[in-house]
Amino acid sequence: MTSSTPIADLWPTPPPGADARPEAAYRLLEAAVESFAERGYHATTTRDIATAAGMSPAALYIHYPSKAALLAEISRAGHAATLALVRAAADSGDDPVARMRRLVEDFTVWHARGRTVGRVVNYELHALPPEDYTVVAGLRLDIERTVSGIIAAGVEAGVFEVAEVKTAARAVTSLGIDVSRWYTDRSSETPQELGRRYGELVLRMLGARP
Amino acid sequence: MTSSTPIADLWPTPPPGADARPEAAYRLLEAAVESFAERGYHATTTRDIATAAGMSPAALYIHYPSKAALLAEISRAGHAATLALVRAAADSGDDPVARMRRLVEDFTVWHARGRTVGRVVNYELHALPPEDYTVVAGLRLDIERTVSGIIAAGVEAGVFEVAEVKTAARAVTSLGIDVSRWYTDRSSETPQELGRRYGELVLRMLGARP
Numbered sequence: 001m002t003s004s005t006p007i008a009d010l011w012p013t014p015p016p017g018a019d020a021r022p023e024a025a026y027r028l029l030e031a032a033v034e035s036f037a038e039r040g041y042h043a044t045t046t047r048d049i050a051t052a053a054g055m056s057p058a059a060l061y062i063h064y065p066s067k068a069a070l071l072a073e074i075s076r077a078g079h080a081a082t083l084a085l086v087r088a089a090a091d092s093g094d095d096p097v098a099r100m101r102r103l104v105e106d107f108t109v110w111h112a113r114g115r116t117v118g119r120v121v122n123y124e125l126h127a128l129p130p131e132d133y134t135v136v137a138g139l140r141l142d143i144e145r146t147v148s149g150i151i152a153a154g155v156e157a158g159v160f161e162v163a164e165v166k167t168a169a170r171a172v173t174s175l176g177i178d179v180s181r182w183y184t185d186r187s188s189e190t191p192q193e194l195g196r197r198y199g200e201l202v203l204r205m206l207g208a209r210p
Numbered sequence: 211m212t213s214s215t216p217i218a219d220l221w222p223t224p225p226p227g228a229d230a231r232p233e234a235a236y237r238l239l240e241a242a243v244e245s246f247a248e249r250g251y252h253a254t255t256t257r258d259i260a261t262a263a264g265m266s267p268a269a270l271y272i273h274y275p276s277k278a279a280l281l282a283e284i285s286r287a288g289h290a291a292t293l294a295l296v297r298a299a300a301d302s303g304d305d306p307v308a309r310m311r312r313l314v315e316d317f318t319v320w321h322a323r324g325r326t327v328g329r330v331v332n333y334e335l336h337a338l339p340p341e342d343y344t345v346v347a348g349l350r351l352d353i354e355r356t357v358s359g360i361i362a363a364g365v366e367a368g369v370f371e372v373a374e375v376k377t378a379a380r381a382v383t384s385l386g387i388d389v390s391r392w393y394t395d396r397s398s399e400t401p402q403e404l405g406r407r408y409g410e411l412v413l414r415m416l417g418a419r420p
Contacts, residue, residue, distance in 0.1 A: 038336075040250025122391065123333060126248075167399065167407045170392070171385060178388035181332065182380070189377065197377045205415040 025063045027053040032070040036120045041071060041127040071124060072132035078121035079139035082110060086146045096154030097208050103150065104172065104202045105195035111179040112191035118180025147172050151206060161207030172202055235273045237263040242280040246330045251281060251337040281334060282342035288331035289349035292320060296356045306364030307418050310382075313360065314412045315405035317386040321393070322401035328390025357382050361416060371417030382412055 031052035035044040046067050050060040064070050089103035111118045128136060148169040154160030162168045175198060189197070204210075241262035245254040256277050260270040274280050299313035321328045338346060358379040364370030372378045385408060399407070414420075 039252040041253075042249040043252030163410065164407060167404070168411065171408065171411055174388040174392065175381060175385055177391070178384040181387070182384065194377070197374060198381065200373065201378065201381050201415045204417060205411045207414060 022063075024053070024055065024059070028055070028060060028063055028070065029074060032067075033074055033117050033120055036071065036074075036124060037116045041067075041120075041124045068127070068129050068132075071120070072128060074117065075121050075125070075128055075136050076132065076139070078114075078117050079136050079143075082107065083139050083143050083146070085110060086143050090146045090150055095159075096150050096157055097159055097203060099150050100154065100172075100206065100208075101199040101203060103147065104176065104199040105192075107173070107176040108179055108195035108198045109191040111176050112183040112187075112194055115180040115183050118177065122177050122180065143173060144169055154206065154208070159208055168206060171205065175202065232273075234263070234265065234269070238265070238270060238273055238280065239284060242277075243284055243327050243330055246281065246284075246334060247326045251277075251330075251334045278337070278339050278342075281330070282338060284327065285331050285335070285338055285346050286342065286349070288324075288327050289346050289353075292317065293349050293353050293356070295320060296353050300356045300360055305369075306360050306367055307369055307413060309360050310364065310416065310418075311409040311413060313357065314382065314386065314409040315402075317383070318389055318405035318408045319401040321386050321389040322397075322404055325390040325393050328387065332387050332390065353383060354379055364416065364418070369418055378416060381415065385412065 028049060031049045032044075035048050035052060039048075044067065046060055047057050049067070049070065050057045053060070064073075085106045086103055089099055089106055092099055092102055125133065125136065144166075148165050151160060151162055151165050151168055151172075155162055155165065179194070183191075183194070187194075238259060241259045242254070245258050245262060249258075254277065256270055257267050259277070259280065260267045263270070274283075295316045296313055299309055299316055302309055302312055335343065335346065354376075358375050361370060361372055361375050361378055361382075365372055365375065389404070393401075393404070397404070
């Protein structure tokens, strides 16, 4: 992936089939993300997206059969990218505290930097075609299970103290996801600072000793 | 307020001017909340709202001059209601731990039960007319400051240990607000159970001793 667009920056793993996609497809994805985030999926037309990408509606259809196909690719790739960073954190050693700290930091930074994609990915789930929704729901479940796995390992090792692992895992992902709602260019903390602070807050929430 | 609609249930304080409003205005508010939450503000027309309320577009205009006026009333009343419960918790005694526990419980329950209103109130801020946005931004600031005030009081009293009060306050409100995104009728916890569990998690996050 040679593009330096925010889309490419935010998705460290190329979306499915990305190797075969020309640059125009990325421009359409970017335009779709911006339009969906600004006006919502239902109020956006394929013409809006094509125009924002500097293309004709007919040219859009060369790359994507529908507005829903664009949303589906954005949602699948966005979820795949967050699952990848969550898994990388989970696989980064034996210490549950260090793994959770890395997970929260990376997850927070992703949602602060990628807040526009993050909003689309998390708020337009209901608009996905059923087969794409099923795939995305599977990715979301994998994210929750990976987070739960680190918490359970920490409880097992005696470094976390958690009454309900599932509720705690939900709180961890929820805190990160909601960053994409409130974080702006005018926020007083950099994504990295916020990630570090959230890492500390989450570790305390999980009962880790300082 | 004699109506037993969800709108009336969710807004313990009547929206501004509610005393003077007939039942039809509440039906319009409810229909607007449902439509905005389902399709987004921009994709909803005044005709959609009137139809859902069983009225003609002309009848809608007797009560509200525009779609934006409906959003503004929903957003102002929703924020006023959450500010009221946050203030009630803050004023509920001298113990910062008990005040914070009540705040998180009530704030969580509100966003779980009132998830449809909660989504509209928190995700459609950008669509508010400027003068309404200013009012709502003021209410949001009051909420953040009230939460920060309890945390600061707890730090002062030596019962909380928090590095950055503002970041911690943001995390507390963020956790509650995001409940309106993910909570559904099929969630395994009741709003009250979730509130109690989140209360425990937040107190630990703030460094309260068990």
